[in-house]
Amino acid sequence: MKAVLLGATKGMGRALARLLAERGARLFVLGLGEEDLARTAADLRVHGASGEVGTAPCDLLDPQAFGPALDVADRVLDGFDTVIVTAGLFAGQEEFEADVALAARMLAANFTNTVLFCEEARKRLLARGGGTLCVFSSVAGERARKPVILYGAAKAGLSYYLTGLDHKFRAQGLRTIVVKPGFARTGMTAGLKPPPFAGDPEVIARTVLKAIDRGTPEVYAPPIWRWLMLVIRSLPRAIMRRIGF
Numbered sequence: 001m002k003a004v005l006l007g008a009t010k011g012m013g014r015a016l017a018r019l020l021a022e023r024g025a026r027l028f029v030l031g032l033g034e035e036d037l038a039r040t041a042a043d044l045r046v047h048g049a050s051g052e053v054g055t056a057p058c059d060l061l062d063p064q065a066f067g068p069a070l071d072v073a074d075r076v077l078d079g080f081d082t083v084i085v086t087a088g089l090f091a092g093q094e095e096f097e098a099d100v101a102l103a104a105r106m107l108a109a110n111f112t113n114t115v116l117f118c119e120e121a122r123k124r125l126l127a128r129g130g131g132t133l134c135v136f137s138s139v140a141g142e143r144a145r146k147p148v149i150l151y152g153a154a155k156a157g158l159s160y161y162l163t164g165l166d167h168k169f170r171a172q173g174l175r176t177i178v179v180k181p182g183f184a185r186t187g188m189t190a191g192l193k194p195p196p197f198a199g200d201p202e203v204i205a206r207t208v209l210k211a212i213d214r215g216t217p218e219v220y221a222p223p224i225w226r227w228l229m230l231v232i233r234s235l236p237r238a239i240m241r242r243i244g245f
């Protein structure tokens with residue numbers, strides 16, 4: 001496997017990158033901060049990644065940079081076959097309601113710009129007959145809930161887009177995988193009280209890797225979230241208005 005990862009300097013992206021490294025994959029890491037990128041590359045080499053782990057800066061808030069960053073990765077890897085996007089922003093609903101600039105950044109990063117990044121990746125993968133595009137959305141995009149209205153709206157749009165890509169391009173060899181994690185204990189959720197069924201990044205990464213191997217188009221992680229969301233999606237509107245969840 002020759003994989004490009006955006007957002008692998010921390011959290012679930014790092015955990016997944018380590019599993020790929022342990023299999024001897026060739027990896028190229030895109031993201032923020034030279035030091036973080038260098039530290040991640042060194043970590044992935046220690047975990048067994050083949051050859052040099054290349055890195056390049058790529059800010060999800062700067063869509064102009066996506067094409068050039070993927071081209072660098074493509075040259076270094078001599079043609080990547082897998083792209084994994086775990087970069088994303090999170091804050092509570094109240095923070096977004098109080099700070100419109102923060103909300104705008106999150107909406108751009110988690111929806112518009114992730115879609116634009118995927119479009120650049122999709123074109124490059126399809127040009128060589130396909131590959132795997134694995135992107136982290138969220139269960140928050142499955143049902144509008146009071147604590148995650150704006151974040152959930154961005155993730156709902158992202159899930160919708162990724163599902164459409166899978167419908168349209170699977171026959172041409174592009175396997176699009178939308179990952180829907182429930183609450184995960186990472187830097188993103190630091191300080192929040194973990195709810196029941198919270199997951200650890202290493203365990204979630206193993207579930208996602210299985211989905212990548214099999215080409216499963218939609219993966220809930222931990223898997224129990226598939227059934228929890230089935231229930232939550234079916235709750236009547238009157239109940240959703242009454243509860244804080």
Ligand SMILES: NC(=O)c1ccc[n+]([C@@H]2O[C@H](COP(=O)([O-])OP(=O)(O)OC[C@H]3O[C@@H](n4cnc5c(N)ncnc54)[C@H](OP(=O)(O)O)[C@@H]3O)[C@@H](O)[C@H]2O)c1
Nearest residue numbers: 007009010011012059060087088136138181183184186188
């Ligand atoms: N944690 C959860 O409970 C949870 C639940 C459902 C879905 N998710 C989704 O799963 C994905 C991974 O979450 P996580 O918990 O592993 O998050 P995390 O630990 O906060 O890691 C997020 C990664 O994204 C990078 N990133 C943030 N802003 C970026 C930008 N503008 N440009 C490029 N990279 C950027 C971060 O780099 P820096 O640290 O340098 O900013 C970091 O490497 C996200 O899409 C998140 O929305 C998370």
